[in-house]
Amino acid sequence: MSIDVSGVTKTFGDFVALDDVSVSLPTGQLTALLGPSGGGKSTLLRVIAGLETADTGRVTIEGVDATRLPPQKRNVGFVFQHYAVFKHMTVAKNVAFGLEIRKRPKAEIAARVDELLRLVHLSQFSHRLPSQLSGGQRQRMALARALAVEPKVLLLDEPFGALDAKVRKELRDWLRRLHDEVHVTTVFVTHDQEEAMEVADEIVVINDGRVEQVGTPDQLYDEPANDFVMSFLGE
Numbered sequence: 001m002s003i004d005v006s007g008v009t010k011t012f013g014d015f016v017a018l019d020d021v022s023v024s025l026p027t028g029q030l031t032a033l034l035g036p037s038g039g040g041k042s043t044l045l046r047v048i049a050g051l052e053t054a055d056t057g058r059v060t061i062e063g064v065d066a067t068r069l070p071p072q073k074r075n076v077g078f079v080f081q082h083y084a085v086f087k088h089m090t091v092a093k094n095v096a097f098g099l100e101i102r103k104r105p106k107a108e109i110a111a112r113v114d115e116l117l118r119l120v121h122l123s124q125f126s127h128r129l130p131s132q133l134s135g136g137q138r139q140r141m142a143l144a145r146a147l148a149v150e151p152k153v154l155l156l157d158e159p160f161g162a163l164d165a166k167v168r169k170e171l172r173d174w175l176r177r178l179h180d181e182v183h184v185t186t187v188f189v190t191h192d193q194e195e196a197m198e199v200a201d202e203i204v205v206i207n208d209g210r211v212e213q214v215g216t217p218d219q220l221y222d223e224p225a226n227d228f229v230m231s232f233l234g235e
């Protein structure tokens, strides 16, 4: 099983943001969408999420044609750079939110929130407000919140972009460890070559609305498909 993007084109007016993109992301894999700013990474992620509708092409998630499904029917969780956390809710309430709007039983919600906060090492901060957390802790809370509803797919757009280098590196390791524990199919956008190389099982290099190469970090490093990939990775 996989996420399959097939022949997706997306234009904004005359501008072609995605130009006939086809790519297959296997279930359980941690994939990075890597490329320079303006290349179309976020647009591709948003098409997978259902936040943008492709002009042409299809998106299939785990064998289900999702092309026309709204985001809430796609079973995806999101984390964005400036994630909209609920400022007046405690950490535990933030994590519980998705379960509460789904009217899950109280005991089940409490148990799940406990488990998730343990997973991201925030158990001792469960009664704090987001403003009382560091930037890194806040993004860990965002990760726990996205995972709460057990999405089939976790989508992250430059999730650590706003944080300083040291915290970014910590969170990068977090994402890898978390993924290894929960095995959720994960796609994350980054413009940082090193971040993609360190974290991802497989990297999709995107530039000018096209896929330049798909490969493991080793494959990209050893056999760059073209001059663009070579020079971008060499930066």
Ligand code: ADP
Pocket: 012, 015, 017, 035, 036, 037, 038, 039, 040, 041, 042, 043, 044
């Ligand atoms: P990346 O995430 O790789 O930096 P994006 O996918 O955000 O790139 O954007 C690709 C291109 O599409 C950019 O030139 C951007 O300006 C354009 N674009 C993205 N979203 C919109 C939109 N809603 N309206 C108009 N242009 C857009």
Ligand code: MG
Pocket: 041, 042, 043, 189
């Ligand atoms: Mg972007």
